[in-house]
Amino acid sequence: MFQVLAADSIKEQGLQPLLEWKQAQVYSGGIDSGLVSLEKVDALLVRSATKVTAELLDSMPSLKIVGRAGVGVDNIDITAATKRGIVVVNAPDGNTISTAEHTFAMMAALMRNIPQAHANVKSGQWNRNQFIGNELYGKMLGIVGLGRIGSELAKRAKAFGMSVKVYDPFLTTERAEVLGVQLSTFDNVLQEADIISVHTPLTKETNGLLNERTLSKTKKGVYLLNCARGGIIDEMALAHFIEIGHVAGAALDVFKVEPPGDHPLLSLDSVIVTPHLGASTREAQLNVATQVATEIRSFFENKPVANSINLPAMSKDIYEKIQPFHQLAKQMGKIVSECHNKGVNELTATYSGTAAELETSYLTKALLAGFFENRIEVKVNEVNAIHIAKERGIMVGEKVTGNSFGYANTVTVTASGDGEAFTARGTYIDHYGPRIVSLDGFNIDFHPSGNLLYIQHMDRPGVIGNVGRILGDHDVNIATMQVGRKEAGGEAIMVLSFDKPLSDEMLTKLESLQDIVTINTITLS
Ligand SMILES: NC(=O)C1=CN([C@@H]2O[C@H](COP(=O)(O)OP(=O)(O)OC[C@H]3O[C@@H](n4cnc5c(N)ncnc54)[C@H](O)[C@@H]3O)[C@@H](O)[C@H]2O)C=CC1
Numbered sequence: 380m381f382q383v384l385a386a387d388s389i390k391e392q393g394l395q396p397l398l399e400w401k402q403a404q405v406y407s408g409g410i411d412s413g414l415v416s417l418e419k420v421d422a423l424l425v426r427s428a429t430k431v432t433a434e435l436l437d438s439m440p441s442l443k444i445v446g447r448a449g450v451g452v453d454n455i456d457i458t459a460a461t462k463r464g465i466v467v468v469n470a471p472d473g474n475t476i477s478t479a480e481h482t483f484a485m486m487a488a489l490m491r492n493i494p495q496a497h498a499n500v501k502s503g504q505w506n507r508n509q510f511i512g513n514e515l516y517g518k519m520l521g522i523v524g525l526g527r528i529g530s531e532l533a534k535r536a537k538a539f540g541m542s543v544k545v546y547d548p549f550l551t552t553e554r555a556e557v558l559g560v561q562l563s564t565f566d567n568v569l570q571e572a573d574i575i576s577v578h579t580p581l582t583k584e585t586n587g588l589l590n591e592r593t594l595s596k597t598k599k600g601v602y603l604l605n606c607a608r609g610g611i612i613d614e615m616a617l618a619h620f621i622e623i624g625h626v627a628g629a630a631l632d633v634f635k636v637e638p639p640g641d642h643p644l645l646s647l648d649s650v651i652v653t654p655h656l657g658a659s660t661r662e663a664q665l666n667v668a669t670q671v672a673t674e675i676r677s678f679f680e681n682k683p684v685a686n687s688i689n690l691p692a693m694s695k696d697i698y699e700k701i702q703p704f705h706q707l708a709k710q711m712g713k714i715v716s717e718c719h720n721k722g723v724n725e726l727t728a729t730y731s732g733t734a735a736e737l738e739t740s741y742l743t744k745a746l747l748a749g750f751f752e753n754r755i756e757v758k759v760n761e762v763n764a765i766h767i768a769k770e771r772g773i774m775v776g777e778k779v780t781g782n783s784f785g786y787a788n789t790v791t792v793t794a795s796g797d798g799e800a801f802t803a804r805g806t807y808i809d810h811y812g813p814r815i816v817s818l819d820g821f822n823i824d825f826h827p828s829g830n831l832l833y834i835q836h837m838d839r840p841g842v843i844g845n846v847g848r849i850l851g852d853h854d855v856n857i858a859t860m861q862v863g864r865k866e867a868g869g870e871a872i873m874v875l876s877f878d879k880p881l882s883d884e885m886l887t888k889l890e891s892l893q894d895i896v897t898i899n900t901i902t903l904s
């Protein structure tokens with residue numbers, strides 16, 4: 380049973396995909412609620428309030444996935460999650476409309492002094508002359524970051540007769556044309572816009588994007604909006620520019636630290652604020668909760684997740700094509716690790732035929748996960764595989780070849796280190812399944828599953844018989860047996876499979892047989 384902790388008041392109705400699933404136990408409550416031991420939590424759902432730090436992740440050793448019921452993942456330490464092999468998913472479009480509408484409402488309220496006038500009337504006054512506003516019509520809106528929310532805001536602004544200028548270094552001119560906005564430089568937006576609204580994520584580049592220097596380039600009397608993330612507009616610089624009368628006013632839904640406490644911006648009459656309400660509508664909360672709950676269930680059911688931050692996104696179609704190779708690559712990683720039970724500093728995966736047409740980087744990560752499974756304590760998966768390989772000084776290479784060795788596809792893995800190398804090759808045959816077709820240069824053909832024994836021996840009469848006899852004497856049933864050799868009388872290998880693992884005693888007996896060189900056990904699922 381998977382233990383799911385839904386923190387930050389995530390809308391329960393949206394958690395239906397998990398609540399109705401018999402394999403999940405869902406707890407709705409904060410991290411410190413004590414509803415469930417953090418050590419046991421498999422999936423954590425958060426909004427922006429819970430800070431998913433490296434320390435919190437350390438206290439949750441069973442955690443496999445973090446779901447952000449919203450867009451911004453700046454409250455989650457993605458690097459720390461990735462290192463620990465924890466998948467992070469978000470709900471990128473469930474709150475777009477709500478946030479764009481909120482931004483628009485804030486813009487209209489800012490231009491017409493609605494919050495200030497409201498407070499005035501509620502306090503028993505009627506000062507109509509104090510609240511002369513400005514029309515939106517005919518004004519130029521500068522949008523910084525034209526993603527999902529920025530685009531929806533642009534549409535609404537145009538409907539109100541505003542012109543829109545955009546700065547977004549990642550937006551193509553074609554896309555700007557489709558959206559009917561003018562793509563421009565940052566400086567140009569600063570110089571020409573009457574109102575500037577930021578809609579970027581908070582990153583190294585956007586932190587303090589609007590600061591003393593850049594604000595000084597704006598028009599006198601400009602209005603600023605931040606319904607994205609606190610910090611994109613430097614708060615102290617903004618307060619200063621308002622105090623000197625350069626910036627006419629600002630509407631803020633977000634702050635660098637939330638709640639902001641006793642903040643200088645809060646004492647300024649021309650600053651209107653909301654407590655991070657952009658996504659707080661019934662509709663958005665239902666959307667984002669349903670999206671992440673569905674993703675988490677898919678993840679536990681081994682189905683593709685669509686919106687992972689630290690895994691490649693995959694459609695259902697692609698996932699179905701890649702799945703058999705994913706399993707094969709993982710098994711091959713394990714086989715190579717066990718057969719070549721030595722130090723390795725380079726791993727190369729070579730793909731051919733239909734395997735080469737797939738997202739091979741994903742297969743290589745699966746292969747690494749299999750390779751590391753019995754080598755290190757840390758749980759390795761597709762999320763942290765490359766990181767772990769780097770940390771352990773293993774160079775990972777990936778190649779594609781036109782030579783399929785007569786098969787429709789092949790996955791070849793070579794592990795090398797200390798002057799020695801070991802190569803395994805596998806293939807996936809439609810309607811038949813995975814096969815390992817070569818080990819250490821020996822042609823062989825076996826199905827990679829169950830309890831396997833890899834025996835290197837000399838090709839001498841009686842060796843195979845001796846192995847069979849010892850197993851038979853101990854009532855051990857051999858399920859399958861494959862042999863391979865390069866030349867008569869030289870080195871040879873055997874791969875045997877059993878219904879259950881062999882005891883240590885059995886292995887010692889087999890190892891002591893004449894002409895046996897090495898024996899390795901491999902357990903595959
Ligand atoms: N107030 C609230 O409740 C909410 C706030 N947000 C915030 O809004 C942000 C935007 O959300 P979406 O539009 O859904 O994201 P998005 O990813 O669709 O759009 C972000 C845009 O910013 C652009 N961008 C990135 N770096 C930039 C830079 N240095 N300069 C200019 N543009 C840059 C990107 O190219 C992209 O087009 C989120 O990251 C989140 O922090 C999102 C939802 C609710």
Ligand SMILES: O=C(O)C(=O)COP(=O)(O)O
Binds near residue numbers: 448449451
């Ligand atoms: O989705 C986002 O990025 C948001 O900022 C919404 O935050 P919230 O889920 O309302 O705490």
